[in-house]
Amino acid sequence: MKYCQFDGCTNKIAKGIYCTEHKRSSKSRKKKQQAKTVYHHENKPFYRMQAWKDVADFVYEREGGHCQRCGRFVFGKLAHRHHVIPIKKNKLLSLDPNNIRLLCPSPRMFLY
Incomplete structure (x- = not known):
């Protein structure tokens, strides 16, 4: 029991x-x-693409695994890649590394 x-x-x-x-x-x-949940159902296929995974890995490496808001080190599933300009508003920027920020779960919640 x-x-x-x-x-x-x-x-x-x-x-x-x-x-x-x-x-x-x-x-x-x-x-x-x-x-x-922040992730929109219609974007699921996008997040499964190899191109997205490559850009997400690049952003993680570029930031050295540190949150761009608070500076904490984030690892694995805790590391969120946030589109500054959402995919819905401009699909052309969806794979632009300059439009993606690495955030930890804490500050990310304040964006919405």
Whole structure:
């Protein structure tokens, strides 16, 4: 037996991560979280292109792995490449390294 992963819940469960009471609410939380996501569904194929991966790697190397806002070192999935001018507004700048900033998760949230 283990405890439910919901904050403050003391219910014990045999399997899974949430008790029956919080299992339902976790689905609605997940939907809300997906609605808040910054990445737009129509841009998913773009972010899977090798050209984007090459530019993203170039930007990471150019900045030495440091956030351009706070200077913290960011690694792996925490390193976000942010388009200064969004793809929706100007597709021609989508692969321009000068239009892409390397940011850590903290300051990135203040951009939207």
